Amino acid sequence: xxxxGGSETEVTWxxxxxxxxxGRLNNRFHELEDEIKIAKEANExxxxxxxxxxxxxxxxxRFQIGEVFAHVPxxxxxxxxxxxxxxxxxxxxxxxxxxxxxxxxxxxLKKILYGKxxxxxxxxxx
Amino acid sequence: xxxxxxxxxxxSEVVAERRGxxxxxxxxxxxxxxxxxGLDVNNTLAFLQERLQQYKVVxxxxxxxxxxxxxxxxxxxxxLDVVATLQAKKDSDEALLTDFEVSEGIYARARIENADSVCxxxxxNVMLEYSCEEATTLLQNNLENAxxxxxxxxxDLQFLRDQVTITQVTIARVYNWDVHQRRxxxxxxxxxx
Numbered sequence: 001x002x003x004x005g006g007s008e009t010e011v012t013w014x015x016x017x018x019x020x021x022x023g024r025l026n027n028r029f030h031e032l033e034d035e036i037k038i039a040k041e042a043n044e045x046x047x048x049x050x051x052x053x054x055x056x057x058x059x060x061x062r063f064q065i066g067e068v069f070a071h072v073p074x075x076x077x078x079x080x081x082x083x084x085x086x087x088x089x090x091x092x093x094x095x096x097x098x099x100x101x102x103x104x105x106x107x108x109l110k111k112i113l114y115g116k117x118x119x120x121x122x123x124x125x126x
Numbered sequence: 127x128x129x130x131x132x133x134x135x136x137x138s139e140v141v142a143e144r145r146g147x148x149x150x151x152x153x154x155x156x157x158x159x160x161x162x163x164g165l166d167v168n169n170t171l172a173f174l175q176e177r178l179q180q181y182k183v184v185x186x187x188x189x190x191x192x193x194x195x196x197x198x199x200x201x202x203x204x205x206l207d208v209v210a211t212l213q214a215k216k217d218s219d220e221a222l223l224t225d226f227e228v229s230e231g232i233y234a235r236a237r238i239e240n241a242d243s244v245c246x247x248x249x250x251n252v253m254l255e256y257s258c259e260e261a262t263t264l265l266q267n268n269l270e271n272a273x274x275x276x277x278x279x280x281x282d283l284q285f286l287r288d289q290v291t292i293t294q295v296t297i298a299r300v301y302n303w304d305v306h307q308r309r310x311x312x313x314x315x316x317x318x319x
Binding site: 011012027 | 153154204205211226227233236292
């Protein structure tokens with residue numbers, strides 16, 4: 001908070017809780033951005049794998065399960081990859097939704113806090 | 127903002143501490159707070175800064191624990207996947223051919239037939255043999271415990287960050303109050319002279 005000539009603005013417990021909530025939302029927002037990045041990368045990898053699978057003419061594909069590469073028939077690999085794609089897409093959608101909701105809540109809180117504290121508070125990313 | 131829409135937050139009293147982390151007391155009135163502490167402004171600011179440092183140390187520790195748990199969970203899920211695959215192959219009476227890493231960059235082929243049991247690494251140089259069903263149960267338990275621990279940890283971190291924010295706001299307010307006091311004293315003393 002800037003010192004702006006030592007203002008005497010009252011800070012109530014409700015204000016403090018709003019500030020706390022804003023801080024928590026901001027943290028979660030950054031965590032979500034990282035998670036979304038990782039999920040997008042995973043999605044791309046699965047996409048690439050699925051493309052490679054179409055191109056290959058082998059019947060048995062070495063598919064990574066855990067730490068080993070199991071010899072799995074091509075059909076089963078196709079099914080597994082499709083399942084992984086669906087799971088990752090759903091997960092990505094949920095993360096994006098949460099991100100939108102958090103941004104909306106943060107905008108709301110910004111309005112309230114700037115309304116009360118005006119210049120005495122800074123809620124922007126540095 | 128209707129207060130009735132968030133009863134747990136405003137109606138309940140402030141928690142004094144959470145799992146060893148002391149709560150930062152919210153300051154309603156700076157003058158009253160300074161009187162209550164019995165310290166002058168500089169000492170109060172020093173005390174609050176020290177509190178902030180302590181919180182930061184705990185935060186580092188919790189973040190490290192969180193990273194460990196977040197790495198452990200996908201590992202357990204991978205293990206469950208392997209055990210499930212072994213069981214499926216056993217049921218269909220096929221052998222499982224896998225390529226596994228013998229050393230960095232060197233792979234060998236293994237044929238696994240009728241996998242009745244698996245060995246699970248329990249840590250501390252201990253490995254135990256389990257049937258596939260027992261292994262699945264054990265891994266499921268571990269996964270649920272890890273996820274539950276992670277939830278508690280995240281809640282701890284949230285609580286901690288709140289206390290950090292409260293302390294930072296208190297520091298700013300004490301400082302502002304001090305500046306204000308000095309201003310008032312300067313204006314009144316310049317008026318006198």
